[in-house]
Amino acid sequence: xxxxxxxxxxxxxxxxxxxxxxxxxxxxxxxxxxxxxxxxxxxxxxxxxxxxxxxxxxxxxxxxxxxxxxxxxxxxxxxxxxxxxxxxxxxxxxxxxxxxxxxxxxxxxxxxxxxxxxxxxxxxxxxxxxxxxxxxxxxxxxxxxxxxxxxxxxxxxxxxxxxxxxxxxxxxxxxxxxxxxxxxxxxxxxxxxxxxxxxxxxxxxxxxxxxxxxxxxxxxxxxxxxxxxxxxxxxxxxxxxxxxxxxxxxxxxxxxxxxxxxxxxxxxxxxxxxxxxxxxxxxxxxxxxxxxxxxxxxxxxxxxxxxxxxxxxxxxxxxxxxxxxxxxxxxxxxxxxxxxxxxxxxxxxxxxxxxxxxxxxxxxxxxxxxxxxxxxxxxxxxxxxxxxxxxxxxxxxxxxxxxxxxxxxxxxxxxxxxxxxx
Amino acid sequence: xxxxxxxxxxxxxxxxxxxxxxxxxxxxxxxxxxxxxxxxxxxxxxxxxxxxxxxxxxxxxxxxxxxxxxxxxxxxxxxxxxxxxxxxxxxxxxxxxxxxxxxxxxxxxxxxxxxxxxxxxxxxxxxxxxxxxxxxxxxxxxxxxxx
Numbered sequence: 418x419x420x421x422x423x424x425x426x427x428x429x430x431x432x433x434x435x436x437x438x439x440x441x442x443x444x445x446x447x448x449x450x451x452x453x454x455x456x457x458x459x460x461x462x463x464x465x466x467x468x469x470x471x472x473x474x475x476x477x478x479x480x481x482x483x484x485x486x487x488x489x490x491x492x493x494x495x496x497x498x499x500x501x502x503x504x505x506x507x508x509x510x511x512x513x514x515x516x517x518x519x520x521x522x523x524x525x526x527x528x529x530x531x532x533x534x535x536x537x538x539x540x541x542x543x544x545x546x547x548x549x550x551x552x553x554x555x556x557x558x559x560x561x562x563x564x565x566x567x568x569x570x571x572x573x574x575x576x577x578x579x580x581x582x583x584x585x586x587x588x589x590x591x592x593x594x595x596x597x598x599x600x601x602x603x604x605x606x607x608x609x610x611x612x613x614x615x616x617x618x619x620x621x622x623x624x625x626x627x628x629x630x631x632x633x634x635x636x637x638x639x640x641x642x643x644x645x646x647x648x649x650x651x652x653x654x655x656x657x658x659x660x661x662x663x664x665x666x667x668x669x670x671x672x673x674x675x676x677x678x679x680x681x682x683x684x685x686x687x688x689x690x691x692x693x694x695x696x697x698x699x700x701x702x703x704x705x706x707x708x709x710x711x712x713x714x715x716x717x718x719x720x721x722x723x724x725x726x727x728x729x730x731x732x733x734x735x736x737x738x739x740x741x742x743x744x745x746x747x748x749x750x751x752x753x754x755x756x757x758x759x760x761x762x763x764x765x766x767x768x769x770x771x772x773x774x775x776x777x778x779x780x781x782x783x784x785x786x787x788x789x790x791x792x793x794x795x796x797x798x799x800x801x802x803x804x805x806x807x808x809x810x811x812x813x814x815x816x817x818x819x820x821x822x823x824x825x826x827x828x829x830x831x832x833x834x835x836x837x838x839x
Numbered sequence: 840x841x842x843x844x845x846x847x848x849x850x851x852x853x854x855x856x857x858x859x860x861x862x863x864x865x866x867x868x869x870x871x872x873x874x875x876x877x878x879x880x881x882x883x884x885x886x887x888x889x890x891x892x893x894x895x896x897x898x899x900x901x902x903x904x905x906x907x908x909x910x911x912x913x914x915x916x917x918x919x920x921x922x923x924x925x926x927x928x929x930x931x932x933x934x935x936x937x938x939x940x941x942x943x944x945x946x947x948x949x950x951x952x953x954x955x956x957x958x959x960x961x962x963x964x965x966x967x968x969x970x971x972x973x974x975x976x977x978x979x980x981x982x983x984x985x986x
Contacts, residue, residue: 441971442960442971443871444914447871490870490871494870
């Protein structure tokens with residue numbers, strides 16, 4: 418009896434001690450819950466793989482279990498949320514994060530297949546460029562060689578376009594990643610970017626795209642239309658690169674080799690733009706050179722105006738010194754065979770659209786050509802006499818016709834039959 | 840007789856109109872205490888229930904020093920009937936306040952530990968308030984120590 422009493426007392430005492438040992442402030446419990454909840458939220462944000470997400474899922478369940486006994490307290494103290502709503506929130510956040518990873522896995526696979534296609538096309542392009550060069554070197558070009566050259570150029574053009582499209586696909590998918598996570602990226606997000614950039618061999622492919630495009634300009638004869646399209650392609654690609662370039666530079670701040678590669682791509686884009694611009698002006702220069710018109714070389718709108726002005730001034734100065742026929746031939750060759758036939762309708766719209774020259778530049782050139790025409794090939798006086806004569810004849814004919822119409826007798830209206838009957 | 844009954848009815852009506860409207864029961868209990876840091880002007884700012892309170896005088900009352908309060912933490916909780924319980928680290932007392940116009944009026948000063956509290960924390964134990972300090976536990980209400 419005494420033993421059982423002692424046992425009961427011991428239990429009671431132990432319970433009392435335990436209760437005191439584990440006496441915990443409700444505030445502390447709430448803070449503890451909030452801290453652990455916050456840690457899980459951060460873990461979700463920083464999760465780098467689906468496996469990590471699964472571990473976080475288990476930890477969420479554990480947190481729920483640990484605090485279920487305090488649900489009533491937490492329901493009141495977590496205002497405006499409550500125990501249930503907070504767990505719903507975090508579980509939803511975890512699902513969304515898992516979804517991101519599923520998407521990343523899919524995109525990585527897509528990028529992988531794109532990468533293979535890009536490599537294949539790059540190899541083909543290399544071969545084509547070599548073949549085109551060989552054909553160009555051939556001294557005697559027969560019809561077959563020319564046809565083959567044309568075919569190869571078309572094939573190369575199409576290949577480059579396809580490859581550009583693929584690389585753009587990789588860049589765009591990367592851009593989506595940046596748009597999805599604006600602001601500063603955390604370590605996990607940075608890792609995902611590294612992975613994507615490496616998987617897509619992105620930097621190499623961008624460099625390759627730019628250099629192949631530049632190479633294409635070098636080895637082929639480009640038209641205004643080709644260059645206009647190239648410029649458009651450059652603008653699109655450059656715009657995308659300018660969106661992701663600084664962000665990539667930020668991500669790769671700690672990796673010097675990659676940072677240097679990003680800077681080099683920036684420079685390559687600038688070169689690509691310069692190369693297209695240069696090619697456009699070279700083509701215009703070439704038009705004059707082919708007709709043996711010795712204009713000073715020009716590389717921009719102002720230089721073009723200066724070059725034309727200086728050429729026209731020389732021609733005006735030499736008028737009367739050179740033979741009249743020679744001066745006239747030069748004028749017609751410049752004006753009718755080159756400027757108004759090709760430069761003005763074909764090249765000027767492209768140059769103006771791409772801000773390589775202005776409407777004012779164009780007006781200056783055309784004004785100068787008009788003043789040159791006044792001297793070298795003025796409109797003949799006889800022409801004006803013909804025009805005035807024709808106008809006089811037309812006026813006389815109209816006057817005669819109107820006079821003739823006035824002399825006609827007024828029409829007699831027939832009487833209705835019914836009237837005579839009455 | 841009829842006049843008398845009308846008069847009585849009128850009197851009842853006046854009495855009913857004079858008595859103040861009372862909404863009850865009301866439960867003011869906070870589920871958990873709040874831990875508030877005193878700013879350099881002597882104010883604490885409660886976010887959830889949205890009030891601010893100047894506590895400079897409380898420090899003077901407890902420590903006879905109204906200058907050493909910046910950054911100190913006060914623990915505050917409200918019981919079911921609406922009294923506020925305030926204490927803090929090194930406090931010997933728990934202060935029970937009632938609300939008044941733009942102020943709190945001391946209702947009771949409860950001496951808890953002569954040496955000062957080490958790590959006090961309030962818990963809501965309706966209708967009382969529990970005060971924990973390490974392994975010590977006290978039960979309080981607006982009249983004083985219950986246990």
